[in-house]
Amino acid sequence: MKLPRKFLNLFRRRELDAEMAEEMRLHVELQTERNRAAGMSPEEARYAALRLFGNVASVQEQAREGRGWVWLEQGWREWGFAFRALSRARGFSLAVIGTLVLCIGPNTAILSVLYSLVLKPLPFRDEGQLVRITNVAEKSGGAKYQSTLAQYRDFRANADRFESFALWSGQNHTIGDGSTPERVWGAQVTADFFGLLQVKPLLGRFFSSKEQVPGQDRVLVLTQSFWESRYHKDPTILGREILVADQPFVVIGVAPRQVEALDAQVRFLRPFVETPARADPLSRYEAEAIVLGRLRKGVTVEEGRAQLQVLEQRFYEGSADARLRRWHDEGGYRIGVGRVRDEETAGLRSRLLMIQGGALLVLLIGCVNVVNLWLARVSAKRMEFAVRYSLGAGRVALLRQILWESLLLTSAATVAGVGLAWGGLQIFNQYLAAIQKTIHPVTLELGVLGCVLAGVATVAVIVGVLPWALLSRSDLSVTASRTASAGRVVRRLGGALVIAQVAISIVLLVGAGLLLRSFAHVLAVKPGFDASRIVQGRVAFPKGYEDATINVATQQRVLAAMKEIPGVESAASVSDFGVMPDFGTLSVVVRGADPVAGGRQATGQFVSPEFFATMGIPILEGRAFTGTDFLRDGTAVIVDEAFAERYFPGRSAVGQEISFDAGGPPEGAPWLRIVGVVGRAQLTGLEQRDGLPFAYGPFSGAPAPAITLLLRTSRPLSDVLAEMREKLRAIDARFPLYETTTLQDVLDGLLTPRRGLVLLLGMFAGLALTLAGVGLYGVLAYDVAQRTKEIGIRSAIGATRGQIAGLILRQGVGKSCAGIGLGLMGAFYFTRFLESFLFDVKPTDPLVFLGVSALLLGVAAAASWLPARRAAKVDPVVALRAE
Template sequence: METLIQDIRYAVRTLRKNPGFALVAVLALTLGIGANTAIFTVLNAVLLKPLPYPDSGRLVFLSERAPQLEGMSISYPNFLDWRQQNNVFEHIGVYRREAFTLSMHDQPEQIVGAMVWADLFSALKVKPALGQLFSAEEDRPGGEPVVLLSYGLWLRGFGADPGIVGLKLNLSGKPYTVIGVMDADYAFPSRAEFWIPVGLRYSDPGWQSRGNHPGLYGIARMRSGITIEQARAEMDTIATRLEQQYPDSNSGARVSVNTMLDTFVRDIRPVLLVLVGAVAFVLLIACANVANLLLSRAAVRRKEVAIRGALGASRLRLVRQLLTESVLLAFAGSVLGLALALVGVKAIVAVSPNDIPRSREIGLDWRVLGFTLGIAVLTGIVFGIVPALQASRSAMSETLKDGGRGSTGGLRQRLRRVLVVAEVALSLILLIGAGLMIRSFYRVDPGFDVSNLLSVEVKLPRAKYPDAPSRVAFYRQLVERVASLPGVQASGIATGLPLGNNGNQTSFRVVGQPEPAPGHVPLTEVVYVSSDYFKAMSIPLIEGRTFDDHDTKDAPPVMIIDDSFAKRYWPGEDAIGKQVKFDSDAPPTTVVGIAGRVRMEGLYNDSGRVQAYFPSTATNWDNMTVVAKTSANPTSLTGAIRQAVISIDSDQPIYNARTVEQIRDESVAPRRLNMLLFGVFAAAALLLAVVGIYGVMSYSVAQRTHEIGIRMALGANHKDVLKLVLGQGIVLALTGVAIGLVGALIVTRWMQSLLFSVSALDPITFAAISFIMIAAALLACFVPARRALKVDPLTALRYE
């Protein structure tokens, strides 16, 4: 221990004598360690920590699946059968997001919550902060309307009034009794501000249909000792039984059973793993950079090391002393890197709080501290071991005979060049990865014009608008009034907009074609729209007509399909006039128009399902999205649309007023965040590589001062000297680029799942990034090359 303390003291004194070297080394390590700690902090909270529920490893997520579709919502009758017939779950519940109008502070406000089965809370093992949870009597058709409030809504809307329990709230025109307030830490589903019993909706005809999937998803707690494989086998057995009982609605339907944690982090896991690889590259480049600096210092310190050896220090003792300096640098870099990581993580969460699952749990804990400590020790050894071994190998007798000038041997020069080549190669791989993501991000066409479009959501209370005619009349008036507003070029309504994954699909059969095989019934996306919707959204109508006032619920059913629908089911034929059946008991639906295909699920998600539009006048949906195409800034229209709604119904609020450009940005936010982070890390890697090349070339020029002086004395001109220095640098850069290209060809294949409309081997990206890397290397060589031009031959010869 005493020897270690001596080594630390000596290392501190040595580094204090060389503040410039110490500063550059610590800054490089701060970048590398900080980037790794930041990504690990996110990965730790999202992937490694258990969910914040007791014994969360037994929690599973339930959904339905069909041959063409994963992650379908659950049919309510199917759920009731699952609940009664399974023997593997201790508790099982379902939930569905729901929006209601709540009047607070004399203003109607749209709030988003969830309808849940009472057993969901038992599955999660959560308790309220005030009051009580739902009872089985309340969670049934005809039960008393009750509501649980979130802690945030209780604070924001009711001033944390402890007497809130028992108060009646008017939710969308219906009174609900507050029975409790959930704990401040409870947030499932995310951003929910209230919870009501799902059983209250079972009386709705749509919910009683086994073929309807009304946005319900399940959470269950497996019994003690039950594995997820056993749970899957049991649910498959139940699904097979239901398929035999109800072949029309359940043909091919199965149950997906996945751990709750895996379900919630499924989309972000590959992103985080790719980023882990990226920051590992940054750290390796930083280590190579600092190793280069240490090799340079080793040349200067050869005499010092030789003297210590001559005084009796063993080679092991010398290596340990030099490694102590390296680890000390790494610890300094880790302290600053931890601070940088905490700032970076806060920025990541602030920029994209809704796109990172479990973002509320991201923060410093013992795992993060342990990771930072471990990476500090590891990096100190990684970048310090080779310079330490090289320095301790010095021939002491030859060094002591030297006139006091540190010199570096051929091996040390080769090591430095190898390190620079490695930096260039690793940087190139990161830059190519970032370039692929950038090209992928900007290449996808949504299928419509997102500019100058405002969207506003409206949900009519069922108590006030109980039937389809009243809802259709309201929305018809609203579309007419919005269309007449100054600056509005076209307006329409829809049950869901593109890029938003409206989640509505239905099965169908093409009239006149063979029946599909069991379990292979095709699915189509379903959207109800008004006549001017296509004009407002700039979706091209390729053939046929749009909807008109005659397309009502009582008229023969009609539909508009996208061009992929026509090509898939009537190739080489005119699809206008063709018919499709959606229900065996209903009349066939006739195709009256063909529209262009749009990105329905998201800009980077394409299920390949065909798309079908139906007239909004033929549906009883209570919630619609209003879209308005404007000639000016669309956000300036929000107030006018609000007034148009109030002019029809003074108690009716609007919510989610936003431009369609914002919807597009939200749909790509996770990929944008990934692209930005990857770009930042690639830029850091490029900076470190440029610094590394600059350092090697500067040191090379300093070591070759005598040689350059002789060349100039013998007649070499500035051009010859420039070619000499730049040539050495460009050889290193080209070697690194060649190795990096091979590495990128291998590594980028793992990124294909993160790319869209761009190949992982895109030649344009590879060529452009290679050019940028070579140009940056030339720039790094230019300053040392100019310094070489200023060498005075007489001074150089006299120096030797």
């Protein structure tokens, strides 16, 4: 019979069975009529016809085998039997499904995040050959800095181990007409950027190197997402003019979505203009752009880095002046080369791997619990299996039944777990911007789902095969005792699995405890300023404000307008942001002081005179800035107490002269004079308490492309922002207000990665603790049920209830102590990998180790008490009669 016919017959079983029964009836009746015609009585004729026809059931089975797939029909029947069996055992089914859902859901979600943010290859050909090149300052803790056009040109001309290079510089731009300015993220790139990625335009064309010169650079390539969201896939977008910083740019093309894999927030690409100032060899380390490179096939990352380092050394020895060499030596600069994906996710990789490790440990604990549940179920159904075995069911048939039940439960748990993971990812994507702005929202990838399904199938098979393997070792005859050796094997295996559960739980609990203590210590750090009532917003100055006098006057006018807003107690402006993780590194030279090993370094920014009062930073010595400091040549500088203590120990810093140029100020330039010392403010985040000292400079006469406004007010954020925008429109309608938030939210946002790590590992640790307690309870409860006869005998010969309860309690606490001992040894080893995440806490903190041990011991005692109390209440007469 052809395969399609067999397949269709699967859905016509009742119809075909009816036809077969009718045909067989006709055969019997015809033979009966022949027998009657031969002289037999009606009754004798029918019996003779049936004897001649043979076994009706056997003939029916043979006919069914010929018309379809018996194994499929048999599987369907076994599936139905398994479903009915599990429906009768709802408590067991819900326990298994619930345990697996709590394990599958978090693992699927975290694996999706890990894959999307770290493991997923970039959508470019030979993406492993794409590298990012940085300048690494070894003496500044390995800080990585961007490159310049001069460095890019040197590499492109002389590094033959690379196929190509490109420059990428992302920054905010103001787009739109004067009435509706909007700040969006765009990138300046060199023309070879598209060839390096080997992408083709979705629409129009890309720009060429001829359009990288001033005057010829007014062209734009939109990203696909921006074209779709803002311009609704308009095919006539080509040739349209768009105002960027009040300058008309012509749209010449649309880049495919692949380009956005490098930066999810980029909206358009424009030419990187090659000016003489940018190409000056002495501006080689100005850090204005990212250099991307593509290695030739067969060239390793280390080989590429080695060649670039040779070029860097050649520049240092042949072209760098003495001042640049000093700066280079003080920072300990070298070339860094890393794959693009690795460089982008370097800060996330270790955290995500740690979280995934915690989720896998929870999965392992959950699987142990499920195995224990299955062992108890199979042991309890041993008599049923013995009866079925005696009636002709083989051991393989029994295995299939267990596997069907296991697959049904794990399938239901997988569906619910994936749904839980999807919901978790929606929540995660809400906070993704605070973690990594350059990455697209995370979705459930088919590859991840495939891994999850493969893992769940493996778990289902293991969970099914292990109980069957123990069952197959025992005597399945109906006369076998229920207290045979198989029961002891199950109890011993269950006890060993509980010990493993407790050990794994200890590792998770210790890790979570260490991180929780670290987080508490971070929160206890005094920020040194009051961020509770400060509103922050950034303003960019459009074309027409390049003149220094106009720019500075406008800054003061904007600041004065902010002070007029009702409810604003004080207002200040800063060059960057009020709080941010990196203000950059400055080399410090102290006039008259000898150089020190590793050089002197600091960080800082430019602020208005009202900054310290607005932020609540106290003046410890000297004075704050005044308005005259802004009108002079900008020689005044204020430092924090960490700066004063580190570089002027035992003396006053006020009046000392310093420079932030390697080797001192250029010829003819003045030294900077310290006019005040302020309190230590953790403007780079609470975790950077021991970071670089801070220096503050006044806004000088140099024009600023944008400023950040800080307003202290008790009014709601939305009300203040509305009035800020109104004031800005009154000055110039082209002023965009963006990056609006409260300073407290910014400070909290810097703690988001640590808070998320503590939350997730704490959740996993709590789940592991619960599963371990439930697993211990389940094993002891099963043990009590299996030992009812033994307990009855002990009671009959004089054992008191306290002695029996103590026996069960000792077993539970003893297993827990063994697991705690193993877990503490494991935690002592594994917590050393947490050291880089800890703050004021040692990986072997005794308080955490002792506290976690006591907690788990308490949970173990509580989990053991209920089975122990049940054992103590066993009536010896009832127990012996039941046997």
